[in-house]
Amino acid sequence: MTILLFGVTKDIVGSPSLSIPTTSITGKSIPKTVKELRVFLGNAYPELNKLSSLAIAVNNNYAHDDNEINSYDEIALIPPVSGG
């Protein structure tokens, strides 16, 4: 699963994209919904939990927490940006 990172999420993770293994060798659970993905990413990068509004898009559509995600989906993390 590929996750494209925008705005401050790129700075937090330290790269423009992120790859999440979709089969578990370690026995760890793999996120199956947007909500599970939020928790998964928040554990890996606690700074992400501080964002009041973080939009997540699945295949270029704004996604809600109960939306399911699959290994072939393209995910994007979109925080608000303030500069002008």
Next chain:
Amino acid sequence: MNSLSRYRRQENLESFGSNNQSKLLNSRVLIVGLGGLGIPVAQYLNAMGIGTLGLVENDRIELHNLQRQVLYTETDVGRAKLTVALEKLRIQNSNTELKPYPTFLTVENAIDIISDFDVVVDATDNFATRYLLNDACVIAKKPFIYGALHAFEGQVSVFNYKGGPTYRCLFPDVPKINEIPNCDVNGVLGVLPGIIGSLQVLEVVKVITGIGEALSGKLLLYDGMSQTTQKIRFEANAKNQEIDRLQDDYGFSGCETVAEITAEAFMALETPVQLIDVRTQKEYMENHMDNAIHIPIDELVQESSCLDFRYPVYFLCQSGKRSEAAVKLVQERHPDSVLISISGGMNEIASLCH
């Protein structure tokens, strides 16, 4: 000047034509902010023949604005942005009716100002004004053309247009202070606001004339590093379209609640002071005051036990904005302490030393 020949290149465009040029000439567009985004927006809209342009700005031109705010020149530094922009836009196109508002957008004036226009351009540089603008546009039923920047990236969308979604449908909640870095902290490459502002202009033209497909219900993400764009589709949330009154407070950093001292007055203090530099490690390494204790603003809450609240605490950053935020952060937890932000920050201190 003969307007027929002036806009010939647009009128000759097959899918634009003179009837769309008349729509521009009869339209009223409000630009909120005359900074990095507002400058290209104002220059192009003025050049292309918008009938009435409203301009909201209350800042002065600083030297470090010039790398991206390309209407202003070295001799304008220190002057009001609005005054300089008016002079230059007037000689660029004397046909445009320019309506200046020498103020920042506030809860008190937002709806009055916006109601006088057909389309609003968001060229602001902070979340407080952007959420205020969103809510005021929903109440006044005006479409607004959103643009914002982060480093080499930009976002563009058209909100509140023909029943479409609003800014709150994408980002429901106002970010907390310092959650998202601004251009002041993060920096911005001069040309980026030029690109994003130009994309906003295109959307203004589409909304006024109805040509093409406006970016309503779509967020355009622009990444300058890879020259890629993406469009994210999103839907309206009815609750955000039903806003009928402004909030009392949008989290503006109000000067009245933050005690400030000028850099000059601070430098003249004779007794030893407790000085906290809240900038990043990198900024601190580049230069700092000898007596400064370094606590980056992100760590301030955890590290506030290092401060001695029996004495005044002075906060310092690069421009004075983060030190102001620092005062607010600490004040929440230590309401009885004496906390003072050094206005103008290291920029001002450096200029005093020359």
